[in-house]
Structure formats: structure tokens, C-alpha cells
Amino acid sequence: MKDKLYLIYRKLFSFFGAQHWWPGDSAFEVMVGAILTQNTNWLNVEKAIDNLKQSKVLKPQRLYNLSKKKLAKLIKPAGYYNIKTDRLKSFLGFFLKSYNGNLKKMSQENTRVLRKGLLSVKGIGPETADSILLYALDKPVFVIDAYTKRILSRHHLIEREATYDETQNLFMRELKGDVQLFNEYHALLVRVGKEFCLKNKPRCEICPLK
DNA sequence: TGCCAGGCCGGGT
DNA sequence: ACCCGGCATGGC
Numbered sequence: 488m489k490d491k492l493y494l495i496y497r498k499l500f501s502f503f504g505a506q507h508w509w510p511g512d513s514a515f516e517v518m519v520g521a522i523l524t525q526n527t528n529w530l531n532v533e534k535a536i537d538n539l540k541q542s543k544v545l546k547p548q549r550l551y552n553l554s555k556k557k558l559a560k561l562i563k564p565a566g567y568y569n570i571k572t573d574r575l576k577s578f579l580g581f582f583l584k585s586y587n588g589n590l591k592k593m594s595q596e597n598t599r600v601l602r603k604g605l606l607s608v609k610g611i612g613p614e615t616a617d618s619i620l621l622y623a624l625d626k627p628v629f630v631i632d633a634y635t636k637r638i639l640s641r642h643h644l645i646e647r648e649a650t651y652d653e654t655q656n657l658f659m660r661e662l663k664g665d666v667q668l669f670n671e672y673h674a675l676l677v678r679v680g681k682e683f684c685l686k687n688k689p690r691c692e693i694c695p696l697k
Numbered sequence: 698t699g700c701c702a703g704g705c706c707g708g709g710t
Numbered sequence: 711a712c713c714c715g716g717c718a719t720g721g722c
Contacts, residue, residue, distance in 0.1 A: 520703095521703085522704095524702085524703050524704090525702095525703080525704040525705065526701095526702065526703085526704045526705080526717090527702055527703080527704085527718085527719080527720095528701080528702040528703090528719085528720070528721070529702080529703065530702090530720075530721065531702080531718095531719060531720055531721085532703090534719090534720085535719095563718090563719070564719060564720070565718090565719070566702090566717080566718040566719040566720080567704095567705095567716095567717050567718055567719080568717095568718070568719080569717075569718090570705085570706085570716095570717055570718090571717095574705085609705090609706080610704095610705070610706080611705085612704060612705050612706085613704090613705095614703075614704065614705090615703095615704070615705085618703075630703085632703050632704085633702090633703075633704085634703070635703095673703085674703095676703095677703055680703085681702090681703090685701085686700090686701075686702095687700080687701090
């Protein structure tokens, strides 16, 4: 099993090359993007983030102080804008209250404690929490998403109905706990998922994993 | 033109 | 402990 996961990684990397994730200019932008991209096309998220940048509010305190109505309007292109407004606000409350809106302070926290804290925020589930841990805070946590599960189950490495934790445990048990590896591996899975492993239009014949 | 995207919550079984 | 509807825009 261990060899299989490394083999898949090598195939993906040699086919696609480095993905340079997470796209974004700052760790804070990554955290905001992680919430905005929930079940949403990244291109739409970019529009929302651009709006926040144009309005000069892509900072913890500025964003937190913004009225719900104004925030909702700015992130509208990302979809689910009412829900995501609340989710951003609750996350920012946590970030400001627990870590004074300071990324350094946050990243010094014990990873397990941090994950629990993030999961206690309404609107942050396992994938969003782990994306923040890995891509904003450089913690060696493997991110699981819909593509990852679909690809692994189609290759019979997990059950089709495997849970998030089961899938994550597989990766973290079999792979060396390396931030750069986890970063690149997840990004590559999303890449191959988008191009070859769509829900109703799989292109398995020409997939680089074939 | 309909299908789907880098999920998560809450209410019902 | 699962299961499912709701949430919403924009690209292809």
C-alpha cells in the first residue's frame, strides 16, 4: 500500500509537475480562500478575493468590522454568500480572540489543539480546517477532498463510502509526514481530478494514473 | 443548457 | 450514528 501511494504521487508529479499551491499572496488570504472555496469553483473564489483586495479589506480586523451586508456583496461571486459571510465572521472571531489575529502566534499552537479549535468554529469542517493547517500554517496534515476520495475509490484503495478520517489516516499512516509532500500531493490530486476524474465524465483511458 | 465546483450544517430517521 | 435537503454563483 505504501508503495502504491508513492507510486501514484510520482506518476502525477512527473505528468503535471509542481502545482505551486496554495494560490494566494498571503497566509491570511489562504485561510479566507479555504472557506470561500467550499463546494465552489476556484475561479469564482478568485473573483471574490479580488473584490476584497480592491476594497482593501483583506485583513482580519477590517474584514471582521465589515457589515454583513457589505461583506456578502463583496463575496457574492463565490456563491453561498450569506452562509459564507457568517462562516468568515465566525472564523475571524476565533482568529482574533484566540490568536489576536496573529498568524505567527497561531502557528505556534500545538497542531492537534489548533485543529480542534478550528473544527469548533461553525462553518469549518475537516477539509477547511486541514487546508488552513497545511496551506496557511505549514502543518503536516493531509487534506482530503471529494476528488481524493473519488480517485482513491476508483482505484480500489479505499471503499467508496470511506469517511474523511479513514481516508486521511491512510495517507498519514503510509506517507512520511512531510509538509511539502502533503502540499504537492493534494494539489496534484485536485489537478488530475479536474482533468480526468470528473463525477459523470471520467476519462480513465487517458488518465496519467492508468 | 444543464451540470458541477478544492463542504458544511441542521433536522429527520 | 447516518442521511438528505439547502445553500448560489459562474464556467464550460
